[in-house]
Amino acid sequence: MSSPNSSPNPNPSEPETFDCVVVGGGPAGATAATDLARAGRRVLLLDKPGRIKPCGGAIPPRLIRDFAIPDDLLVAKVRSARMISPKGQRVDMPIGDGFVGMVDREQFDPWLRDRAVLAGADLRAATFDRIERDAEGLATVHYRQAGTPRRVRTRLVIGADGASSTVGRAEIPGHAAMKQVFAYHEIVRLPPEGGDVAATRCDVYYQGRRSPDFYAWVFPHGDTVSIGTGSARKGFSLRGAIRELRAETGLDAGQTVRREGAPLPLKPLRKWDNGRDVLLTGDAAGLVAPASGEGIYYAMLGGRLAADAAERFFVTGKASALALARKRFMRLHGRVFLILRIMQGVWYRNDALRERFVSICRDKDVQQLTWDSYMNKELVRAKPVAHVRIFFKDLAHLFRWVSP
Structure with missing residues (x-):
């Protein structure tokens, strides 16, 4: 499916040119494509057909509100x-x-991709192959559509193609060791x-x-x-x-x-861009919360931040602008991810500790702060006394001063 706003290539012998090619049409890629298309950029969204990600499907009110998800x-x-x-x-x-x-996700992801199309993005069911650069330094994206090799030129590639990202493994050092x-x-x-x-x-x-x-x-x-x-x-x-x-x-x-x-x-990558013309987001950048495994909200936020960084890159022409996506994400949620990673490392080690972890969840302070943080995607600072109480209760369970 193509955008109703797209136009045929005036010279079929030359590859089409886009401002941005987004590889991967899940929540991160679809959101990035939507935001960039709404900003007036020419966007190609490549999505590999036939794949549905395993996912519990929970989305908090913050996501529903920020990304205008309809009730139906x-x-x-x-x-x-x-x-x-x-x-x-x-x-x-x-x-x-x-x-x-x-x-x-069988219904949710296609809806997000359709919204990108309505915003003006060009959606193609295709498999990404590789990126090459021409003598002018412009990226050429090679992909296969219905088995046929195709190529387009672009100023920027956003890789939102999952944890085993083909884009990331080819363009971001260390990605294969994620x-x-x-x-x-x-x-x-x-x-x-x-x-x-x-x-x-x-x-x-x-x-x-x-x-x-x-x-x-x-x-x-x-x-x-x-x-x-x-x-x-x-x-x-x-x-x-x-x-x-x-x-x-x-x-x-x-x-x-x-x-x-x-x-x-298991954790965000240290670097999401190649300092030139590639930026990762979503699972490709490591945006899944430790301990909880939550990914949809962080993927969509990552897609939005990637679009913002891309727009800055287009306006200034400076590749350093691409690093803003990671900087902003870690400023917003790096502390949360660290706390969750520590929590998983402490409480998920064996069944004795899991037993105590579940016992802690009986505590009303724990329940309220957990839901407040999850629903609003912010660390709750309004109740410092409650945080202190939870800290000492955690210590009591960790050192087995109380029975589970």
Whole structure:
């Protein structure tokens, strides 16, 4: 599909020229393409067809508000989370006012790409191949569309093509060494009996048998659920863990709609651009929150920041402007990512610590600060006394001064 605003190439023997080619049409790439097209830039969005990322689909109110997500895209509205410990203790964390929206990536991502087209971007179902530079230094992007080799020229390439980014591996030193966790989920239709799930509750399993270093989940999607897990440990059977979880929750009686797996990054890269004409964003730049695995909000914010940096690059002609995307993101969320990474390293190490972590979640201060931070995507500073209380409660559980 092409933008209604695009025009045919006046000289078919010469490649088309775009201001920006965005590789990858997920939340990050589609958002970057939309913002740049709205700014009047000529944008080509390349999206590899037939791929749906494994994702629980949670989006906070901040995302819904900042990126104008319509209510009819939400397949469920979650009003609480249930944490399940290795010994089976269940801790419910009600949200209170408001809700967390749930989306299914099978519908959500195409909607975002369609919005980019409506903004003026040219969308093509294609597979990125490589980047070459001509004698003038302008980048030529080679790709395949329906098996046919094609090429276009561009001032900038935005790589939003996932954790194993082809763009990143070719253009950003060290990208191939990015640490990753592999995520797997199944979309399952609810059986007639319903199973041990609720339409407005997310269930999170902190159990080593579900994941030795992450967690498993069951998230509502209306008449289906996303049931999944993830791990960086080689040899751990993600499919086996989900098979057992389906059996224990009664979801094995439900029809499997689809299965999906993909690598996820563990931390943001130190460098997102090549100092010349390539900028990464989304999973390609490592924008998945540690501990929680949340990615949609950070991907869309990363796409917006990439578009802002690209516009600055176009206006000034200075490649140094591309580094602004990472600087702004880390200024906004670097501290949160660090705290979450420390939390995961401390509490996810073994089942004894996971048991204590779930116990901490009973605390009302912990629940309120968790939801306030998640819903608004900001560290809450308004209640310093509560932060102090949580700090000492964490120490008490970590050093086993209290029983879980």
